[in-house]
Amino acid sequence: xxxxxxLRNHVSVRDYTPEPIxxxxxxxxxxxxxxxxxxxxxQMYSAVELRDPAVRHTIGELLxxxxxxxxxxxxxxxxxxxxxxxxLEHRGERLGIRPAVALLFGITDASLFAxxxxxxxxxxGYGVCYIGAVQNHAREVANxxxxxxxxxxxxxxxxxxxxxxxxxxxxIDTRQVVHVDxxxxxxxxxxxxxxxxxxxxxxxxxxxNAIRKYxxxxxxxxxxxxxxxxxxxxxxxxx
Amino acid sequence: xxxxxxLRNHVSVRDYTPEPIxxxxxxxxxxxxxxxxxxxxxQMYSAVELRDPAVRHTIGELLxxxxxxxxxxxxxxxxxxxxxxxxLEHRGERLGIRPAVALLFGITDASLFAxxxxxxxxxxGYGVCYIGAVQNHAREVANxxxxxxxxxxxxxxxxxxxxxxxxxxxxIDTRQVVHVDxxxxxxxxxxxxxxxxxxxxxxxxxxxNAIRKYxxxxxxxxxxxxxxxxxxxxxxxxx
Numbered sequence: 001x002x003x004x005x006x007l008r009n010h011v012s013v014r015d016y017t018p019e020p021i022x023x024x025x026x027x028x029x030x031x032x033x034x035x036x037x038x039x040x041x042x043q044m045y046s047a048v049e050l051r052d053p054a055v056r057h058t059i060g061e062l063l064x065x066x067x068x069x070x071x072x073x074x075x076x077x078x079x080x081x082x083x084x085x086x087x088l089e090h091r092g093e094r095l096g097i098r099p100a101v102a103l104l105f106g107i108t109d110a111s112l113f114a115x116x117x118x119x120x121x122x123x124x125g126y127g128v129c130y131i132g133a134v135q136n137h138a139r140e141v142a143n144x145x146x147x148x149x150x151x152x153x154x155x156x157x158x159x160x161x162x163x164x165x166x167x168x169x170x171x172i173d174t175r176q177v178v179h180v181d182x183x184x185x186x187x188x189x190x191x192x193x194x195x196x197x198x199x200x201x202x203x204x205x206x207x208x209n210a211i212r213k214y215x216x217x218x219x220x221x222x223x224x225x226x227x228x229x230x231x232x233x234x235x236x237x238x239x
Numbered sequence: 240x241x242x243x244x245x246l247r248n249h250v251s252v253r254d255y256t257p258e259p260i261x262x263x264x265x266x267x268x269x270x271x272x273x274x275x276x277x278x279x280x281x282q283m284y285s286a287v288e289l290r291d292p293a294v295r296h297t298i299g300e301l302l303x304x305x306x307x308x309x310x311x312x313x314x315x316x317x318x319x320x321x322x323x324x325x326x327l328e329h330r331g332e333r334l335g336i337r338p339a340v341a342l343l344f345g346i347t348d349a350s351l352f353a354x355x356x357x358x359x360x361x362x363x364g365y366g367v368c369y370i371g372a373v374q375n376h377a378r379e380v381a382n383x384x385x386x387x388x389x390x391x392x393x394x395x396x397x398x399x400x401x402x403x404x405x406x407x408x409x410x411i412d413t414r415q416v417v418h419v420d421x422x423x424x425x426x427x428x429x430x431x432x433x434x435x436x437x438x439x440x441x442x443x444x445x446x447x448n449a450i451r452k453y454x455x456x457x458x459x460x461x462x463x464x465x466x467x468x469x470x471x472x473x474x475x476x477x478x
Contacts, residue, residue, distance in 0.1 A: 003242060003362035007271040007355050030417055032246040034410040036354065039371045040453035040460075041440045043411060048418045055420050075417070083415070083425065084454050090430040091447050096461035097454050100468050100478060103342050104393065105371065105460070111350030115275065116246050118351075119358050123242035132278045132344065146421040154343065171273040172282060176322070178269055178314070179287045181294050182385040186322065191329040201280045208330050214279035215323050217335035221279075221344070225337040232339070239339060239478045 006123045011168050013127025014067040016160030021072040021126065029124075033116035038109045044102070045110035046080040047157075048145045049073065055144060062140055063133045063156075071158035072126070076134060076141060077114050079106030081237070082150030099237040107154060114157055121159045131156030135224045138231045149236040169201045245362045250407050252366025253306040255399030260311040260365065268363075272355035277348045283341070284349035285319040286396075287384045288312065294383060301379055302372045302395070310397035311365070315373060315380060316353050318345030320476070321389030338476040349393055360398045370395030374463045377470045388475040408440045 001009075021029075038044070050056050050068065059076075060068035068074050081102050085095040097105075118128045134141055134155045141153050171177075172194045176186055186194070198207035214220045232238050240248075260268075277283070289295050289307065298315075299307035307313050320341050324334040336344075357367045373380055373394045380392050410416075411433045415425055425433070437446035453459045471477050 003245070003359050004267065004271045006242070007274050007359060010274045010276065012276060027413060028243065031410075031413050032243045034413060034416060035246050035249045035407055037249065037251060037357070037367075037369045039369070041408065041437065041446070041449050042454060043416065046416055046418060046422065048420065048422055050420060052420045078422075081454075083411075084450060086425060087430055087433060087450060088447075088455055090427065091434075093447070093451055093455045095454060096456035096458045098461060098464040100471070101374070101460050101463045104346060104374070104467060107343060107346040108350050108394070111347050112354045112357075115351045115354035116358065118276070119355065120242050120246060128276075130276045130278070135340070135343070145418075146423075148422060148424070151422060155347070168274055169280065171270075172322075174266060174269050174273060177273060177282065177285055179285060179384075181287065181289060181291045183285065183287055183317075183387060183390060185387070186325060188329065191326055194326060195330075198280065207280070208327075208332070210280050211323060211326060212330075212332055215281055215320075215334060215336050216327055216332045219335045221340050222335035222337060224340045228339050228343060 003123065006119060009168060010122060011166050012129045013162045014129050015163040016067065016071050016127070017163045019072065019161040021159065026073060029117065029120050032120060033113050036112040036116045039105045042084060042105070043109060044080055044084065044106040045078060045113055046083065046151060047075045047077045048147070049075050058144060059141060062137050063131065065131050065133055067129060067158045068156065072160035075157045076145060076153050077110050077155060077157060078147060079103065079110055079152045079154055080150065081106060082148060085150055099232065099239045102237055110154055117157065126159050127162035129158045131158065135228060138227065139234065152232060152235045152237060170198050172197055242362065245358060248407060249361060250405050251368045252401045253368050254402040255306065255310050255366070256402045258311065258400040260398065265312060268356065268359050271359060272352050275351040275355045278344045281323055281344070282348060283319055283323065283345040284317060284352055285322065285390060286314040286316045287386070288314050297383060298380060301376050302370065304370050304372055306368060306397050307395065311399035312397070314396045315384060315392050316349050316394060316396060317386060318342065318349055318391045318393055319389065320345060321387060324389055338471065338478045341476055346393060353396055356396065365398050366401035368397045370397065374467060377466065378473065391471060391474045391476060409437055411436055
C-alpha cells in the first residue's frame, strides 16, 4: 500500500484488539516522528504516554472515551515551552516567547509530531484516534499527569490493531479548501454542495447536525472557551 | 523506502530543481491529505496555493524566502472558521466557536493536513519546507491573498524536487519528549545532554545560539507576539 493509500484510508478507530505494539517498534516509531519539522529547532511539545492501567482507566472514564483503556498505546500530547525555558536558564538566558505565539508554534509542533505518529502507525496497519475531549476535562488530566507550568495538554491519541473497519468519511471538495492565488468565498450553491458532499459524515444524513452540535452558538466548542482560557492561565500561558 | 525511513530522512529543502509536480498528481495528493483527522468533521483550515509568478515573487521577497518563487508548489496554510460560519448561516444557524478554542482546533486541523501533504510529498521523492517567516509579514500576506475575516494565515509550505541533499538534523532524546504516566522535569545533567545532542543542529556547534535567537527575551518569537495578536484581531479572532 502506498502512502497515498494510507492517507486515503484514514478513519478514526476506537475499537482495538488486545494485540500490543512491541516496545522496540514503538520507540522506533516515536523517534522517527520526532524528525518532523519544528520551528527554529525548538521542539515545543511533549507527550505523556499512559501506561499504568489505573491511569488509563481513570482518564478513559473521565473523558468518556474507553478506548483510552483498551488501546495498545495512549498519549496525551502537549504544547511545551517549559523545556525551552529550562534549557535557556541552564545557560543563563531567559525565555522570551509569549502566549499567543507559543500557541501558534507549539500547537503546530505538537501536531506535526502527532500526525507523523499517525501516518507511521497506519502504514504499519494500526488504527488511531485523536481525542479532542481532553479539552472537556483538561485541568483534571493535567493534575493526574503532573503536567506543570509551561506545558498545556492539547488532545489525546490512541493507537492499536483495529478490531473492526469502517469506511473513510467524506471531505468537502478540494477546490473549497485549496484556493489559487486568492481566497474566494463559496457561493450559496457551493455551500449546498458541501452539505451534500458531507451527508455521509453523520448518522442522521444531515451534516448540519454535526457542525451545529460543535460549532454553533451554545455548542461544544463555545462551551470549551472559558475552561481552555483558565487552563492556559493556570499553566502560565494566559491570553 | 518505508514510511519510517521517509520520516527519518526528513530535512527542510529550500533548493529545488525546475521539475514541476503535475497537476493530476498534486490534486490527488491534496485530496488524500484532506482525509487527515479533523475535530468534529469541521475542517477548520484552508490553504492558498501561490501560482501566479508575480505573487510568488512578491511574497518570496517580502519574507526573504526565495524558494517560494522557485518551488514546484507553494502554499500559505490558514486557520479557517469562516467557511463554518457561512455553512451554519446558510442553514439559519450562527457560529459560536470563540478565538482561543478556534486557535487550538484550527491550528491542529491545519497542521494535520499540512503534515499529511509533507509525508506524501516526501514519500514521492519531493522535498518540503515549512515557512514560519509568514508571521514576520502576515498582514501583508493576508492582503495580497485577499484573506478575509475568520481566516488567519499561519505559515507557508514549499514543495519540489530537491536540487541537493542535506543530512537530517538531530533531535533531543525521546525520553525527554515522551514521558510515562507523569511529566518529569529534566535534571541539569539531562539539559546538558540535550545541548550535546543538538550540537549538529546549528552551524556554530552550540544549540544555544539557535534557541536564544528565537526563544530568549528579545528574540524573534517575542517580537512576533504583538503583530500576531494584531493579525488575529484584524481577522476577527482577537484574543
